Amino acid sequence: MGRVNDLDRDSTALTSFSALLTAEGRALLDLDEVREADPARELAVATRLRREHPAELVTAVLAQARLRRRAVAKFGAQDAGRMFFTPNGVEQATRTSVAVHRAESFRSLGVRSVADLCCGIGGDAIALARAGIAVLAVDRDPLTCAVARANAEALGLDGLIEVREADVTEVDTAAHDAVFVDPARRGGRGRIFDPEAYSPPLSWAVEAARKAPHAALKIAPGIPHEAVPAEAAAEWISDGGDVKEAVLWFGTDTPSSHRATLLPSGVSVASSLAEMLPDPAVRPVGRYLYEPDGAVIRAHLVAEVAARVEGGLIDETIAYVTSDALHATPYAVAYEITDQLPFGVKKLKAVLREREVGILTVKKRGSAVEPEELRRKVKPQGKNSATVFLTRVAGAPAMLIGHPAVVD
Known part of the structure; x- marks a missing residue:
């Protein structure tokens, strides 16, 4: 019985999609009010269109228009506006x-x-x-x-x-x-x-x-x-x-x-597997912190990036690279570190208040604290901005405060 129901659903979905490819379906998809309908207006659009077109077709058209809007992020507006999608396909x-x-x-x-x-x-x-x-x-x-x-x-x-x-x-x-x-x-x-x-x-x-x-x-x-x-x-x-x-x-x-x-x-x-560099040594936090791109981390190529910036790890289990020198590299984002503190909300709140930090970016690696939770607790206020890294340094929970570094 389940297989029969699946076949019925597949047949219904295919029939509904085929209706979109008819002249009537394509004409409805091309309507500005369909392409641009936001959720607040969709019911009104549907009500109007159902006076002149089959209700099933209108439902399928509006669903397809929603999928096209979602698909813009992946396919761009021009292609997404002409293509067809399924929810799983998007x-x-x-x-x-x-x-x-x-x-x-x-x-x-x-x-x-x-x-x-x-x-x-x-x-x-x-x-x-x-x-x-x-x-x-x-x-x-x-x-x-x-x-x-x-x-x-x-x-x-x-x-x-x-x-x-x-x-x-x-x-x-x-x-x-x-x-x-x-x-x-x-x-x-x-x-x-x-x-x-x-x-x-x-x-x-x-x-x-x-x-x-x-x-x-x-x-x-x-x-x-x-x-x-x-x-x-x-x-x-x-x-x-x-x-x-x-x-x-x-x-x-x-x-x-x-x-x-x-x-x-x-x-x-x-790097070939035979020539991959060994993990960088752990060293004290220097003036700069490098956050490798996620693809670099997944590929286990952090050591190659560390060598390019003359750096080492802040902890043997954390993919943050630190260096005393600032190097331009497309494989990591560099930050200039101004403070290194043991983890503590009160201390961080005091530093941020003293620096008048109102725009706070929270990054974490190796910490159980959620960024939004920390942001609520420290209540940043002020005209300045800063980035805080919740991480571990040589095995100990730590906070590194800094800002994006600018390479001349």
Whole structure:
């Protein structure tokens, strides 16, 4: 009975989506009052439109408009305004900046065709096609395939993107230069952390990658390093300082290596596993504190950044680097430290009051104290700003106060 209900829901969802692709559905999606309707006005818009159009269609149109507005953050206003989405598609799709970076990486390898397995709504397929790469986009969900097909058409890329509804484990990829696999990492209970619980499992994806001339497997950034195959080049990618994903590359000239890539600049730092530097030594807090980018930390390349700034760690378990010198580096944000204090709310409150600090940025690493909780307790007031780091220094809870450093 459950399977029948699932099929009924799938059929209903596909019928509802198909209605959006009709002339009537597209005309409604193009209405300014639909595109720009905020929650406060949506009921009034819906009421008016239902006088002239089927209620089910109006509901689907307004839901799609909401998804498009959510998608702007990932796809940009121009593309999001033309594309189609599902709730899961918006949530799980690759951000355009990351997809473009990956597509350019494939193109630099000489790849001309890619089998995009678990393609979702087509975010990566779009970036690959725009890089001039032919794409076979495969997914087993009928609605997802319909959305991906509609997106390829909406963006004028259907000549380069073939969407196929199939089980990715049964697709022959031999005719393609490369394979890209983006396994589902969410289930009924939320995010999946065990790579073997991905759909398909990471072990299957690795075997598929090994059979292809080139391959990339998208994985969660928190994957245990011991789960990375020895022949893979692992890349952690951040965008605007936020870690977005990790990728295992096969068929490159840098196997058994780790790389951190920072977008939007595209700068990267890398090291082969055999040549990775040992952890930096712990040293006293110097004049400057460096906060490495999250991708650098995930890739275990903090030592490489510490060497570039002539620094060491403030604690053997904390990824903050300290140095007496100020160096320009894209891989970490530098702060000039003015005070080092044992942890204590009263002492911090007194210092902030004395400095007339009203704008307080609270960062933490290795501390159980929540930033908002601390901010409520110290009640910053004044015309000046400061940053406080809640952390550990040589094993002891500490507070470091400072401000962003300016490199001449």
